[in-house]
Amino acid sequence: xxxxxxxxxxxxxxxxxxxxxxxxxxxxxxxxxxxxxxxxxxxxxxxxxxxxxxxxxxxxxxxxxxxxxxxxxxxxxxxxxxxxxxxxxxxxxxxxxxxxxxxxxxxxxxxxxxxxxxxxxxxxxxxxxxxxxxxxxxxxxxxxxxxxxxxxxxxxxxxxxxxxxxxxxxxxxxxxxxxxxxxxxxxxxxxxxxxxxxxxxxxxxxxxxxxxxxxxxxxxxxxxxxxxxxxxxxxxxxxxxxxxxxxxxxxxxxxxxxxxxxxxxxxxxxxxxxxxxxxxxxxxxxxxxxxxxxxxxxxxxxxxxxxxxxxxxxxxxxxxxxxxxxxxxxxxxxxxxxxxxxxxxxxxxxxxxxxxxxxxxxxxxxxxxxxxxxxxxxxxxxxxxxxxxxxxxxxxxxxxxxxxxxxxxxxxxxxxxxxxxxxxxxxxxxxxxxxxxxxxxxxxxxxxxxxxxxxxxxxxx
Amino acid sequence: xxxxxxxxxxxxxxxxxxxxxxxxxxxxxxxxxxxxxxxxxxxxxxxxxxxxxxxxxxxxxxxxxxxxxxxxxxxxxxxxxxxxxxxxxxxxxxxxxxxxxxxxxxxxxxxxxxxxxxxxxxxxxxxxxxxxxxxxxxxxxxxxxxxxxxxxxxxxxxxxxxxxxxxxxx
Numbered sequence: 001x002x003x004x005x006x007x008x009x010x011x012x013x014x015x016x017x018x019x020x021x022x023x024x025x026x027x028x029x030x031x032x033x034x035x036x037x038x039x040x041x042x043x044x045x046x047x048x049x050x051x052x053x054x055x056x057x058x059x060x061x062x063x064x065x066x067x068x069x070x071x072x073x074x075x076x077x078x079x080x081x082x083x084x085x086x087x088x089x090x091x092x093x094x095x096x097x098x099x100x101x102x103x104x105x106x107x108x109x110x111x112x113x114x115x116x117x118x119x120x121x122x123x124x125x126x127x128x129x130x131x132x133x134x135x136x137x138x139x140x141x142x143x144x145x146x147x148x149x150x151x152x153x154x155x156x157x158x159x160x161x162x163x164x165x166x167x168x169x170x171x172x173x174x175x176x177x178x179x180x181x182x183x184x185x186x187x188x189x190x191x192x193x194x195x196x197x198x199x200x201x202x203x204x205x206x207x208x209x210x211x212x213x214x215x216x217x218x219x220x221x222x223x224x225x226x227x228x229x230x231x232x233x234x235x236x237x238x239x240x241x242x243x244x245x246x247x248x249x250x251x252x253x254x255x256x257x258x259x260x261x262x263x264x265x266x267x268x269x270x271x272x273x274x275x276x277x278x279x280x281x282x283x284x285x286x287x288x289x290x291x292x293x294x295x296x297x298x299x300x301x302x303x304x305x306x307x308x309x310x311x312x313x314x315x316x317x318x319x320x321x322x323x324x325x326x327x328x329x330x331x332x333x334x335x336x337x338x339x340x341x342x343x344x345x346x347x348x349x350x351x352x353x354x355x356x357x358x359x360x361x362x363x364x365x366x367x368x369x370x371x372x373x374x375x376x377x378x379x380x381x382x383x384x385x386x387x388x389x390x391x392x393x394x395x396x397x398x399x400x401x402x403x404x405x406x407x408x409x410x411x412x413x414x415x416x417x418x419x420x421x422x423x424x425x426x427x428x429x430x431x432x433x434x435x436x437x438x439x440x441x442x443x444x445x446x447x448x449x450x451x452x453x454x455x456x457x458x459x460x461x
Numbered sequence: 462x463x464x465x466x467x468x469x470x471x472x473x474x475x476x477x478x479x480x481x482x483x484x485x486x487x488x489x490x491x492x493x494x495x496x497x498x499x500x501x502x503x504x505x506x507x508x509x510x511x512x513x514x515x516x517x518x519x520x521x522x523x524x525x526x527x528x529x530x531x532x533x534x535x536x537x538x539x540x541x542x543x544x545x546x547x548x549x550x551x552x553x554x555x556x557x558x559x560x561x562x563x564x565x566x567x568x569x570x571x572x573x574x575x576x577x578x579x580x581x582x583x584x585x586x587x588x589x590x591x592x593x594x595x596x597x598x599x600x601x602x603x604x605x606x607x608x609x610x611x612x613x614x615x616x617x618x619x620x621x622x623x624x625x626x627x628x629x630x631x
Binding site: 016 | 494509582
């Protein structure tokens, strides 16, 4: 019986009859060596090319991340121009502390795994831009820069005494902290809370070294009724002197009675708004002696009281010549107010400052009668600028030019530093996205591996 | 480190001794004398860089390169090859003619198999490798060898009508 093996062997024997040794044995060996060299050389060439591409990508990323700080000995101050920072700038944990800050920018911070709200500090000494790594910062930290640029205050998150009041799974605010950018040190003050704090108003600096902390207490947390979760009750307003370890309650009854309170001029006083037309100016060193005023004007912003309580300023909200709001600055000395006698508020009229248009708000005071006012020039993609405007004659000087509003970057300036001339701006680096760098590197490695496999398969001996 | 000349001598001795046998296997794998010769040369050239490591027992590695090269060559060349599922007609005549016709029939039947199936049949039933050895030579799973062998045999039985004994003698 013939097996399959026998039949295959019989068929294979055909090969013997046609055996045609094309290449002598010694030629086969030499071809084999050449083939080996060819494969090795090709492999090396592909690997070298891939390494060159990866090196180019990484080198470009490093180059774009390189910072060019201001030369040694450059004057300390606020840069004349503020740039929209890259979301991929390094943080202070990696790059180190920045020293005193000239500017604080609120912007998006992005990394390999996602984006979040972040704060970029601009060094007053070197002009460097860097994200501030703020420990235990709340999801929306509401950070504010002190007028001298030496402290950043922000809200913190932490454990609550009862169920937390979370929104979209984010932890509630449970305290406030002071970050010192020259050392990176943080002083925390946790506020006892059952469900978390409501922060309808910003943290504010009422003086160079005093922070005003206003918040409410949520009535309910997870598992409580919708009504309790969305309701918050009044809580004591606090004042925090940065040299003290903890804040103290604000003493003024006037402050507690107002609808809301605005720090004013960083000169140790607050303006407390009581109604649509009435407000008080309260000096923190004389909290029991508020000065009450009334105005019949329509104002877009609260009144800001200058240092020493000499001048008042605001942005007028009435219609202009063509029915549009011209956002004109208005201001007058408090001494011009007409006292109505008794306990009644004094009546004050704030005349328009000549030539002042398109201002959004008064952010501070350069001196007793010169305001620092923020304006927008040139439409949505135009510049945001900070001007110094003399309320007496409308004399205006453009101090700082910020990024367009369309970039989404919001900026604060250490206003005390504006008493000195602004300094030349240093443009921050533009690091590449780590995702893009990793993606390009990965694609290059994959492409090289694919090319290597294909080439090694196809190369013929 | 081994002597390069001795290594080369060992390779050349192996080629002289085993080239004919490799050629027979290659002929079964390709079904064509020229292709078989080319396949053997390529396999031998490809093993040269590894010769030092395999010099003690080169046969399994050379066979592995031969079998895998036959499959990958088919993949590269399939766009210009036309395989047929139908064997050529059996010539009638004397015994010798009948033997030749039987070989042609088997060659055509092998050629009708997919290359990996053909390689499994050759390694299992001509080289007499075990299923595990066949799997290692082709770089596939033992289960795949089993299924490919089963399907290949069934195909052979269908394509070689008088080879009924194939079914009972393997």
